[in-house]
Structure formats: structure tokens, C-alpha cells
Amino acid sequence: MLRNNLDFKHNEKIIKKGLTKPPNYYRILGVIGQSEQPLNNNQIKENFKKVYGPSNKYRYEILKKLSPISEIVPDELLFIWEDLKILELPQLEEKCHKILQKTNQSFDFKIDNHLKENYIVLMDGRSRNVSNKWIIIQKNDKNSKNFNPYFEEDILIMIYDKLYNKSKCRMFPILTIKNKGKIKVYSKSYTSLERRQFLNTTTEKQISFHYIPGQISENILPRTHQLLKELMDMGESFSIDHDTYLQKWFSNQYGDSKNENLPNKEKSSNKKDDMKIIREKTDELNRIMGDREYFSYRLNFKGLLLFLILYGSLKKTEIDEIVFNKVLLNPSVVEIAPFLQYLNEFEKFGFKGKELIVTIAEELRNQLHLDIKNGTILLERVIERYYKEVEEYFKEYEKFFKSLQFVKHSVSQEDLENYHALQNKIKDYRKNMINILRDFSKRKEDFYSFMLSKPN
Numbered sequence: 001m002l003r004n005n006l007d008f009k010h011n012e013k014i015i016k017k018g019l020t021k022p023p024n025y026y027r028i029l030g031v032i033g034q035s036e037q038p039l040n041n042n043q044i045k046e047n048f049k050k051v052y053g054p055s056n057k058y059r060y061e062i063l064k065k066l067s068p069i070s071e072i073v074p075d076e077l078l079f080i081w082e083d084l085k086i087l088e089l090p091q092l093e094e095k096c097h098k099i100l101q102k103t104n105q106s107f108d109f110k111i112d113n114h115l116k117e118n119y120i121v122l123m124d125g126r127s128r129n130v131s132n133k134w135i136i137i138q139k140n141d142k143n144s145k146n147f148n149p150y151f152e153e154d155i156l157i158m159i160y161d162k163l164y165n166k167s168k169c170r171m172f173p174i175l176t177i178k179n180k181g182k183i184k185v186y187s188k189s190y191t192s193l194e195r196r197q198f199l200n201t202t203t204e205k206q207i208s209f210h211y212i213p214g215q216i217s218e219n220i221l222p223r224t225h226q227l228l229k230e231l232m233d234m235g236e237s238f239s240i241d242h243d244t245y246l247q248k249w250f251s252n253q254y255g256d257s258k259n260e261n262l263p264n265k266e267k268s269s270n271k272k273d274d275m276k277i278i279r280e281k282t283d284e285l286n287r288i289m290g291d292r293e294y295f296s297y298r299l300n301f302k303g304l305l306l307f308l309i310l311y312g313s314l315k316k317t318e319i320d321e322i323v324f325n326k327v328l329l330n331p332s333v334v335e336i337a338p339f340l341q342y343l344n345e346f347e348k349f350g351f352k353g354k355e356l357i358v359t360i361a362e363e364l365r366n367q368l369h370l371d372i373k374n375g376t377i378l379l380e381r382v383i384e385r386y387y388k389e390v391e392e393y394f395k396e397y398e399k400f401f402k403s404l405q406f407v408k409h410s411v412s413q414e415d416l417e418n419y420h421a422l423q424n425k426i427k428d429y430r431k432n433m434i435n436i437l438r439d440f441s442k443r444k445e446d447f448y449s450f451m452l453s454k455p456n
Contacts, residue, residue: 006075007195007369014065014198015365018310026310026320027052028062029198029303033327038202038296051319066306067199067297074175074186078102081139081155081183085115096122100135102187103157103172107133118144132162139183154178155185195369198303201295299327301336301379302368308361328354337379338436339386342425349422351393353386360385380440387433394426 018025031047032039039047045059078099087095093111100106100122112121112128119138125131136158140148148156157172173188299307304327311324327333334340343353360382370377401419 005369007192008366010196011368015306015309017065018306019313023310023314023316023320024058024062025066026307026314027323028059028066029299029307029310030320030323030327032199032297033299033304033307033333034323034330036330036332038200038298040294040296044297051323063199063295063297066197066303067201067295068193068196069201074177074184074188075192076102076187078157078174078185078187081185083182084120084137089113096120099137103135103159105135105159109134119146134160136160154183157185195302198300198306199297200300201297299333299336304333304337305361305364305368305378305382308358309365312358312362325354328357337382338432339383341432342429345422345425346390346394349394349397351390351397353390356386356389357382376440380437383433383436387437390426390429390433394422 014025027048028044031044031051035043035047041060041063044063048059079095084092084095089111092113096109096111100109107124109122109124110126112123114120118141119136121128121134121136123131123134125134128134136156138144138146138156138158140151140154140156151171153174154176155174157174158169159172160167160169162168175186175188177184177186307327311320314320316324328340328343334343340353340357346353363385364378364381367378367381
């Protein structure tokens with residue numbers, strides 16, 4: 001089963017690349033992980049140079065692998081557009097049935113085939129006018145009258161529902177990849193994206209912007225903000241509700257009302273010109289915001305586990321060891337991995353916490369693909385395992401220390417004070433870990449209660 005899981009295969013590929021020499025993946029993760037603040041590309045380059053010498057020339061590609069964005073993560077192959085267009089009706093019906101299943105749709109459909117005009121309609125009635133549900137699959141060609149400027153994909157899958165005589169249209173998320181002259185259409189799963197990210201990225205500093213028309217000069221704005229201003233001036237919000245705009249576009253293209261008044265040629269021409277301008281500005285903005293030169297990176301919990309897995313298998317230098325210790329003691333890392341609290345203090349009393357966490361990470365290597373938002377599944381498993389070891393070790397340590405107290409002059413006043421300080425830290429640690437685990441249990445209990453309350 002694991003061999004067929006796309007997320008598992010992706011993570012294994014990352015780990016195998018990380019285990020090759022030189023240990024570039026480990027070192028990039030370490031440079032980012034020892035910083036309390038997110039690092040941009042230039043900061044990563046400079047910090048890498050300070051720690052390891054000349055900057056790694058593969059840095060940019062490694063960052064892309066460790067932090068994929070939605071535009072580059074294909075999920076399941078739905079169809080190949082050029083192959084779909086040449087199918088005979090029986091084969092086309094069979095293929096469309098499979099597409100419906102993969103898009104989580106299930107209804108008896110009739111095909112309205114316009115593939116020669118680059119679109120096809122699957123509907124539950126004899127025509128769109130009398131259908132309550134239909135799906136349009138079309139090529140999003142800029143030269144087509146049906147071109148949708150609000151979406152960048154070459155192929156669109158639009159799911160249309162009619163309820164109480166009102167129409168609603170939504171877009172099925174896909175990713176298109178051109179390969180050897182053909183357009184391959186994949187589903188796009190955002191949970192898969194999260195399961196493949198070992199670094200969190202942010203661009204807040206580049207897009208934080210509040211604009212009031214007429215109150216700010218355009219020539220003093222960075223290009224990203226200029227584009228936002230221009231789009232807002234045209235009446236478009238940067239935070240576009242794609243479903244809303246899709247519905248507007250859909251109503252214009254496939255309006256239900258037979259009495260709908262068509263716009264005159266002049267208005268239609270102006271609208272097309274405006275949409276073209278919006279499209280061009282949006283394309284430029286997307287190019288800028290998708291440029292990783294604007295990204296800042298921070299280690300997430302999966303990234304920490306990958307860092308630990310690589311550490312456990314690599315032949316390490318003294319510098320690698322120093323970076324390892326700095327990462328585990330970094331307050332921002334302790335924030336995402338709270339079980340590391342008091343790590344150094346516990347090690348002073350013989351508890352091998354660093355060795356243990358590397359072992360736990362290696363045990364979870366085949367489970368990285370199970371993770372969900374904020375590392376919930378993996379974090380809970382690590383805390384349960386690590387906390388249990390802490391409790392068992394110091395329970396035995398307490399017995400050992402008390403036995404020494406019965407031996408005259410075996411325990412100094414300093415030893416006794418250190419032991420009492422340790423006990424206070426253990427109590428605080430126990431309280432924090434139990435609260436976290438209790439919260440995990442509460443969320444699961446709420447979820448299961450909700451599932452049981454649903455009708456069969």
C-alpha cells in the first residue's frame with residue numbers, strides 16, 4: 001500500500017536525496033532551524049556561508065523540494081486532454097464516468113459533446129436548461145469566447161448545481177502539466193501539499209498593504225503594491241472569491257434566462273478590454289508573489305523530524321553536531337516541539353533526550369505521509385512516546401536518589417538543592433505535556449461524537 005501512496009513516495013525521495021553526500025538537505029534544514037525568525041533566501045545564503053563556508057549552489061532547488069507550493073504538486077491523473085478528444089462515444093462515456101468518480105461526483109449523465117470546440121458537458125437531464133446538475137470540462141483558451149480570465153489553468157472542470165431555481169458554479173481544483181505536446185490534467189489536493197511540506201513559507205511582508213484610493217502616490221509603492229492598487233482602482237479585490245467570480249463569468253457565458261438582454265458591442269468590447277488588463281496585471285502579480293526570492297522559510301514539525309532522521313544516518317562533522325544542538329535548543333523549535341522543554345536540564349541528570357528524539361524520528365520515517373495540518377498526528381505520537389520515557393526514567397532516578405539519602409554523607413547540600421530544582425521542572429513538564437495530550441484527546445472525542453451523531 002505504501003508504494004502506491006504518492007505522499008509516501010515523495011517523502012521517501014526527499015529522505016534518500018538527503019542521505020547522499022554532501023549532506024545538503026540536513027545543512028539547509030539546520031541553518032533554517034537554528035534561527036528564531038523566518039529566513040529569506042539571502043539570509044539562508046549568508047548564514048550557510050558563515051557556518052559551512054561557500055554557499056551551496058543547490059540551495060534554491062532544495063528549498064523548492066522542501067516547500068512545494070500548490071502549483072507544483074500533482075495528485076491523481078484525471079485524463080489527458082488530447083486523448084479525451086479522440087475517443088469514440090462508448091470509450092468517452094466510460095472515461096467520463098471515471099472522471100466523475102475521481103472528482104467525487106456521482107449521477108447518471110448524458111454527454112453534450114463539443115470537444116471539437118474544446119468543451120464537453122456532462123448533465124443529468126436531456127439538456128442544460130432542464131438539468132439540476134452538470135459538469136463542464138473545457139480548454140481555457142484565451143482566443144475562445146468561453147475563456148475564463150479568473151483562472152490560470154489550461155483546462156477547467158466546472159461543477160454546476162441548480163437549487164431552488166438558482167444556479168451555483170464551483171471549480172474542481174486541478175493542476176495541468178504540458179508534456180510532449182499534451183496537456184495532462186491532475187487533481188490537486190491541498191492535504192497532499194501539506195504532507196509534502198517540511199518548511200513553512202511566508203510572504204506577509206510583501207503583501208501587507210492597505211490602500212485608500214487617492215491618498216497614496218503610486219510612484220512610491222513597490223511593484224507588488226502598485227499592482228494591487230491598480231486592480232483595486234479597477235474595482236477588483238486582491239482577495240478574490242473565485243467561486244463568486246466564476247459564477248459571474250458562468251452566468252455571462254451560460255445564462256439560463258432566455259429573456260436576458262445581451263450587452264451592446266461597445267460594452268462587450270470594453271468589458272473584454274478590462275478583463276484583459278486585469279488578467280495581465282494578475283499574471284504579473286502572481287509571477288512576483290510566486291517568486292521564491294520573496295519567500296521566507298521556517299522549520300515546521302515535519303521538517304524537524306526530517307532533520308532528525310537525516311542526523312541519525314549521516315556521517316557528521318563537528319559543525320553538524322553544533323548545528324544539531326542549536327536547533328534543538330532554539331525557542332522557536334521548542335514552540336513547535338514542546339516536549340523538548342528542559343532538554344539540557346534533563347540531560348544533566350543522565351536522561352538521553354537527544355538520542356531518544358532521533359530514535360523516535362527514525363521510527364516515524366514511514367509515517368510522515370500521515371501528517372495533517374500543524375503536525376497533529378505525528379506530534380501527538382512523539383509527545384506520548386517521549387513523555388513516557390521521561391516519566392519512567394525520572395521515576396527510577398527518584399528511587400535511586402532517595403536510596404542515597406539513607407547513606408550518610410552520600411548526598412551533599414548542593415546535590416539536594418539540584419534535585420529539588422529538578423523535581424520542580426519535572427512537575428512543570430508533566431503539567432504541560434498532560435495538558436497538551438488532554439487537548440488532543442478532547443479534539444478526538446469531539447470529532448468522534450460528531451461522527452456518531454450524524455444520521456446513517
